[in-house]
Structure formats: C-alpha cells, structure tokens
Amino acid sequence: METTVLALIRAAIAEDVGPGDVTAEYFIPADSRSKAEIVAREPGVVSGAEIAEAVFKEIDPAVEVEICLPDGSPFVRGSVLMRVAGSTRSLLTAERTALNFLQRLSGVATQARRYVEAVQPHPVQIWDTRKTTPGWRLIEKAAVKHGGGTNHRMGLYDHAMVKDNHLAANSDLASLQAAIHRLRTERPGTRVQLEADTLEQVAGFLTLDGVDMLLLDNMGPEKLREAVKLVNGRFWLEASGGITLETIKEVAATGVNAISVGALTHSSRALDLGLDFY
Missing domain, CATH: 3.90.1170.20 (Quinolinate phosphoribosyl transferase, N-terminal domain)
Incomplete structure (x- = not known):
C-alpha cells in the first residue's frame, strides 16, 4: 500500500x-x-x-x-x-x-x-476532476477507475491545463504559442490542454502547434457538435460544465472524446x- x-x-x-x-x-x-x-x-x-x-x-x-x-x-x-x-x-x-x-x-x-452506463453505446470516456476531498485524491480517483471511469490529471504538476482565468491574464495567441513551445522543450511529454468557452476560441486555438486537447466548457449540444466538426479530429475534445445523468447521453452523442464530471467525487x-x- x-x-x-x-x-x-x-x-x-x-x-x-x-x-x-x-x-x-x-x-x-x-x-x-x-x-x-x-x-x-x-x-x-x-x-x-x-x-x-x-x-x-x-x-x-x-x-x-x-x-x-x-x-x-x-x-x-x-x-x-x-x-x-x-x-x-x-x-x-x-x-x-x-x-x-x-x-x-x-x-x-x-x-x-x-x-x-448512461453514455452507452457512445465511445466516450468519463473523466474525473480535481474536485476531490483534500487528502483523499489518490483513493477517490482510484474509486472512479473502479467504477469504470478514467482519471484526468492527478494535480497541477502532471498536465498543463490553461483555463479561463489563465487566459484572462494572458490570452494573446502569440504568447500562448511561445509558452507551449517552452513547455514542450523543458518538460517533454507533458500534455497541453486549453479551455474554450466559444467557437471563436476553438478556431483561434486551431492555429497553435503543440496542443493535445481542448476543454469545451459550458457549451450546449449544438455548439459541441459544431466544435467537433471544426476540430475534425486534430485535438481530443473534453466537454465539461453542469453535465448531469439526465443530460450526459445527449452530450456523448455530439462526438466529443471525453466528458468530465466533478460530481463523481464532490457529490457522491x-x-x-x-x-x-x-
């Protein structure tokens, strides 16, 4: 142990x-x-x-x-x-x-x-988040895997995730590209993910090199489908934001690769x- x-x-x-x-x-x-x-x-x-x-x-x-x-x-x-x-x-x-x-x-x-089970038969992964009980993250994320889910990043150290507050401080595409290149050079193998709240952001991120995945935050099914078409398989796409057991199957049908659900850990x-x- x-x-x-x-x-x-x-x-x-x-x-x-x-x-x-x-x-x-x-x-x-x-x-x-x-x-x-x-x-x-x-x-x-x-x-x-x-x-x-x-x-x-x-x-x-x-x-x-x-x-x-x-x-x-x-x-x-x-x-x-x-x-x-x-x-x-x-x-x-x-x-x-x-x-x-x-x-x-x-x-x-x-x-x-x-x-x-709620997303079947769609081939989409169910991801957890960092919304875990302090000190219990390792075992709560293990529990997610026992239930058939998939672990997202374990912490701030193993996966670069540029979210809305990061972008509020630095959203210039040239600066983002420079930061991605520096990360790739200094920490090779670290995944890079960017959060997009709009389709315009998705289009802008498609001009960048070195991005592994996008987080599509609080987009409804129609916008998610548009984002999937726009990206066309270039990045992995994660849907997130207020998704429940009642709505998750419709989200899974949009073609995203993963759906993250904070409720797996914070509301179980x-x-x-x-x-x-x-």
Whole structure:
C-alpha cells in the first residue's frame, strides 16, 4: 500500500481512536473474540476494500480479513463484501473507520458506474476532476477507475491545463504559442490542454502547434457538435460544465472524446454498508 494512503489511514484512526477506545476497553472483555461481516444495505460497486482491510490490520495485525468482493465488483443489497474475525475489541474499534473509507469510496465508484452506463453505446470516456476531498485524491480517483471511469490529471504538476482565468491574464495567441513551445522543450511529454468557452476560441486555438486537447466548457449540444466538426479530429475534445445523468447521453452523442464530471467525487453519497456480528 502506498505510503500516502497508509498515512491517511493512520491519521483517520488517530482522529477516531485517539489514546484508546474507552467503550471497548470497559464494556468488552479482553479475551472476547468475534466474527463479523460487512454487508450491503443497497446495491453498488466496491471500492476501498483493501483500505478497509488495512484499517483492521492497523488496529490489530492478528485480525483475520477475507475480502469477498474485490474493488470494482458490483453488488446487490445483502451482498457480503468482507468477513473479519478476531478480538471483539479490535473489530469494534476498527469498525467506523473501516466503514467510513469503504462507504465513501464505494459511493464514488457507484456514481462513476452510473455515468459510464448512461453514455452507452457512445465511445466516450468519463473523466474525473480535481474536485476531490483534500487528502483523499489518490483513493477517490482510484474509486472512479473502479467504477469504470478514467482519471484526468492527478494535480497541477502532471498536465498543463490553461483555463479561463489563465487566459484572462494572458490570452494573446502569440504568447500562448511561445509558452507551449517552452513547455514542450523543458518538460517533454507533458500534455497541453486549453479551455474554450466559444467557437471563436476553438478556431483561434486551431492555429497553435503543440496542443493535445481542448476543454469545451459550458457549451450546449449544438455548439459541441459544431466544435467537433471544426476540430475534425486534430485535438481530443473534453466537454465539461453542469453535465448531469439526465443530460450526459445527449452530450456523448455530439462526438466529443471525453466528458468530465466533478460530481463523481464532490457529490457522491456514501453507500449504506454495515458491520454485522454473527
């Protein structure tokens, strides 16, 4: 497990357990042992199974964990996602932190799966954004992939994306071309994407060399179709801005290559999962 994820797990445990679980310590006998299952109260897609396992192991390395449904697996109400066995105190202490990760990440994966299914049969990718929970980006973007979505840039460091506020500060095409050439020279392999709010901007960007993709922001289906015709395959085209499950199929039909949806991460609901002792 990556060091950053393990640090996140340890921080979550420290936040919840602090110096000790007083309820388990005073109300559960030290020698008590139990078995439990994490059970789905509603359908969805699994994400965070290995993280939940790591939580139990951080609390008590002796806890036995069986992942019944690995990340990316669909499940129905009543499905058993995981079984655990060991010290009753340990299981109870780990319960909430393990469920917090598993419920939240499975919610993201489930949301991503809904959007991926909604665009069928169009060959368009569903992209996430940087609108993630601070500190959770790595695992939330993994959850998007578990749901069948595709990760956009991970951060500001791995993909140049010249958005409206950048253009407000420097929109001159000659200056943009010079910046693109400098980036290509100093950081070869870095993708370059420009945001276009109008078809006029799209036409202007077609005069530039070294651009990989355009972000077509808040354009309706008619303008998106016009942009697709105008670009004619020269750049990858990403549609974005207020796209919902109800509107996404119409956007997918315009011929864009990808649709980014901030709601995959910023508005996903945690799924209803429970730890049941037996």
